Each structure stands twice: as structure tokens, then as C-alpha cells.
Amino acid sequence: xxxxxxxxxxxxxxGGSLTLSCAASGFTFGSHAISWVRQAPGKGLEWVAGIxxxxxxxxxxxxxxxxxxVSRDNSKNTLSLLMNSLRAEDTAIYYCAKRLIADTGxxxxxxxGTLVTVSS
Amino acid sequence: xxxxxxxxxxxxxSVGDRVTITCRASQSINSWxxxxxxxxxxxxxxxxxxxxxxxxxxxSRFSGSGSGTEFxxxxxxxxxxxxxxxxxxxxHAYPLSFGGGTEVEI
Numbered sequence: 080x081x082x083x084x085x086x087x088x089x090x091x092x093x094g095g096s097l098t099l100s101c102a103a104s105g106f107t108f109g110s111h112a113i114s115w116v117r118q119a120p121g122k123g124l125e126w127v128a129g130i131x132x133x134x135x136x137x138x139x140x141x142x143x144x145x146x147x148x149v150s151r152d153n154s155k156n157t158l159s160l161l162m163n164s165l166r167a168e169d170t171a172i173y174y175c176a177k178r179l180i181a182d183t184g185x186x187x188x189x190x191x192g193t194l195v196t197v198s199s
Numbered sequence: 200x201x202x203x204x205x206x207x208x209x210x211x212x213s214v215g216d217r218v219t220i221t222c223r224a225s226q227s228i229n230s231w232x233x234x235x236x237x238x239x240x241x242x243x244x245x246x247x248x249x250x251x252x253x254x255x256x257x258x259s260r261f262s263g264s265g266s267g268t269e270f271x272x273x274x275x276x277x278x279x280x281x282x283x284x285x286x287x288x289x290x291h292a293y294p295l296s297f298g299g300g301t302e303v304e305i
Contacts, residue, residue: 114295124243124286126295138293141200174242184232185290186269187254189242 088193
């Protein structure tokens with residue numbers, strides 16, 4: 080059974096830092112690109128960052144470029160998102176999601192999400 | 200960047216209705232479009248990809264069509280379990296992008 084499970088979401092002050100983790104199982108982790116997608120309260124989905132199968136290539140939305148860093152450890156089937164200089168507008172549920180085929184295709188499996196709240 | 204525009208943002212319907220949701224891309228994305236269903240408090244669930252390919256396990260009352268810049272999701276006969284939000288997503292190019300979502304309500 081395929082699953083992804085995020086952790087690390089919490090309340091953090093503006094300007095602070097936080098690292099989210101995503102553990103995965105049930106598929107060949109190192110054969111699929113994975114992304115972080117977020118959803119602010121009552122809003123739509125926003126792609127945040129993605130990393131290719133080997134972890135060599137990373138891409139970011141303009142809204143987080145220079146502040147967020149995505150990485151992966153294929154030996155441990157885990158993905159991380161380091162978030163620096165957090166702002167109120169980063170408040171959202173953060174999902175990790177795997178691509179259907181290598182580094183292409185839609186997101187066929189998602190985690191249940193972890194809530195990040197940026198507030199003083 | 201490719202902008203995705205969904206309409207309507209909210210749709211009121213009844214059980215048994217035929218429902219159509221539209222998604223428009225700001226430039227051609229060929230057929231690299233997916234549709235997701237999302238229920239409150241849950242993660243999105245993939246319904247359709249490559250504009251018209253039904254994901255395994257998705258009921259046949261769901262269908263997708265379109266190519267280029269105009270796409271539709273159709274539910275042929277709305278069931279109680281279908282009252283949810285629906286999102287389109289392009290995966291033609293980075294940054295990947297989603298439509299604003301459509302809430303299907305009773």
C-alpha cells in the first residue's frame with residue numbers, strides 16, 4: 080500500500096524557521112519526483128516546490144524561492160522542506176505528493192497534510 | 200507561468216444532475232491536465248489525468264475532455280458522495296499550477 084506522511088507542522092513566529100518532513104512507503108521512492116503543495120485556509124491549492132527522483136534537480140514557486148529548500152534522502156524514503164523567513168502568508172496545510180511517472184504526470188498519491196501557522 | 204482559471208467557483212446541484220466544470224489555461228498545455236476531488240479536511244484525490252484518462256478506481260460517471268487551453272470535467276449523474284471541491288492542474292510546465300477550485304454543493 081502506498082502512503083506518504085507529513086510531519087513537523089506547528090505554530091511559528093514571523094521570520095522564524097521550520098522543517099517539514101515527509102515519510103513514504105509502498106513504492107520505489109527513488110523512481111518518482113515529489114513535490115510540496117500547500118493550501119491556505121479556505122483557499123485553493125498552490126504548488127510550492129519539487130525535487131526530481133535523484134534529488135539533483137529542485138524547483139520552487141516564486142513565492143518561496145530563496146526562503147524554502149527541498150531535499151530528499153532516498154536511502155530513508157524521506158523528503159524534507161526547510162522553510163526560512165516565514166511570513167503570515169505561508170500559513171497553510173502542506174502536503175507532499177508523488178508524481179505518477181518519474182518526473183512527470185499528475186500527483187497520484189498525497190499525504191494527509193501538516194498545518195503550518197505563522198503568527199505572533 | 201501558466202495560469203489556470205476554473206469556473207464556476209461554486210455550483211449548486213442535486214443528486215442525479217449532470218454537472219460540468221470548466222478549466223482554461225493561459226496557454227496551450229496539450230493534454231497535460233489533471234482533475235482532483237477534495238473533501239473537507241482531506242487531501243486531494245486524483246480523478247482524471249491526461250485530460251481524459253480515468254484514474255484506477257474512479258467511477259465511470261466522471262469524465263474529462265479537452266485539449267490545448269479548454270478542458271471540462273463532467274459528472275454524468277451526481278451522487279451524494281460527489282459533493283466536494285474539484286481542482287484542475289496543469290503539468291505541462293513548471294511552475295505547476297492549479298485552478299482556483301470549484302465547490303459542488305447541494
